[in-house]
Amino acid sequence: MKRDWWKEAVVYQIYPRSFKDSNGDGIGDIPGIIEKLDYIKELGVDIIWLSPVYRSPNVDNGYDISDYKDIMEEFGTMEDMDELIYQMHKKGLKLMMDIVINHTSDEHEWFKRSCRGEEPYTDYYIWKKGKNGGPPNNWGSYFGGSAWEYCESRDAYYLHMYAKKQPDLNWENPKVREEVKKMMIWWLEKGVDGFRLDVINLIAKDQRFPDGEKKPGAPFGNMIPYTHNVPKVHKFLKELNRDVFSKYPIVTVGETLETTAEDGKKYAGFNEHELNMIFTFEHMNVDNGENSKWSDERFRLTKLKEIMNRWQTELQGIAWNSLYWNNHDQPRVVSRFGNDRDFWSRSAKMLGTCLHMMQGTPYIYQGEEIGMTNCSFENIQQYEDVESVTAFRQHTELMGEDPNYMMRCIRKKSRDNARTVMQWDAGPFGGFGTNGVWFALNPNYKQINVGSQVEDKDSILNYYKKLIQLRKKYPIIVYGDYESLFADSEKNFCYIRKYEREELLILCSFSESLQEISVPVRYQGRRGKILITNMTGETNMNMDQCQLSERTVLEPYEAKVILYEYL
Ligand code: NOJ
16 A cells, blocks of 8 residues: 555644633633643644634634634734744644635625625525525524525525534535635645545535425424535545645545445545545444434444444555544543543543554544543533534424433533543643633543643553554554454454554453453464553553463453564
């Protein structure tokens, strides 16, 4: 397989609002990030993915951009941004900007002018006449309510797949595409090293705009078949690649909802000239309810493995995977797929191992490297996120769901779980700032924080550092082929990697009890080297010899990676 720097890299995601506050206003900011660059460098990662810092009225925490070429006041200035890029490059870190080009804020100049019917902006957004005194069709938006909003000055409705303050751009209009390209090139000329493209597989819409299927009891029709992965999206992406991405030595990752591995091969195929990789959500949907993400069910491991094994094997040699458990939209993985009480540290390390040993580029979300957990608030007033707040209202008021049940779902799945501030130390405000926090600090910050893990050789933080170092040392971790083991087990996630004359055996327990597993015949009695395990006090890299017999026992949440040479 062709070697590429972005295949060998590890990405660290920063959600700036919650990362580090430098000026005491309770909101994380760019100078705060600069203060922590040494910490990030020390972790060993190569790229920072920075969630949006552009000017924004903040209805969706920056994913509603009102000026692509300016910085949100609370986060700093363009000078701060330039300084960040400069300091990062000086330290050998690359910057991946989060860019939202499916929609803008309704406060963006383009939209204001479009509303007023000014040329050439009239068709920058998706405008349609109403039908039978209502919206043009029955689509529901992601953040509750209709996906259409009426605008008096145009006597028409505009489409918004997210909040009504996030109108969708009209990608059919070549002028829009040219504006977007110009703006991306402007950032590339500033020196950024790549883009994470927000909901990029939603940019093409089925131009017939038909009603969507309506499930019994649901207030709106399903827009997904007409707005996600519409074939024309590939034409738009190839054009972006041709005119922008291919001109710079950058990395691109697309956030793509509702994608199958088949789609993955198209968006991230080595010969497709679209994106380097995508974020699928299939594995993040394992604990969804029947009709939405709101459910209080725990995931089934066989389902999770089936999905991840499928992406690993189907993309192999054809396209590249991104690997993630967490981001600013997902609950904390140690609470979700691990055990954040009795096996907190061990299960966090196991989850890191299970993910980082797969084929793809690993992403770490701020706080994951210290095992930050979900927060659990009592009532909906304590939640901040537009999605949680509108979902609670829609499900209890419109759909008649039990508010107590809905609160249980919100506690488990709310995006706010990821948005409590970074836990730097056990001092006031968890070291996030000096004067309060914009949203919340998880009460467990005294036990879980960076300060207490830096010097502790056995900490989750130091374990993550080792995982990253291993990747730099062993090409098999990056390039090896993937083969799954024990697909039917509800207790363990095991697999093999193969590369040239080496093999890696990865054994991960997702169980709270001991379990015995059968060792594949070709490893029985053979001498291997334990590259990393979460079971020793001080993780010995490269040193522990290991010889498995026919059967071996895994401790609760144990993880072990064994290297076999010259098989
Ligand atoms: C996906 C982003 O990750 C999420 O935070 C945001 O709300 C939506 N896209 C809309 O931009």
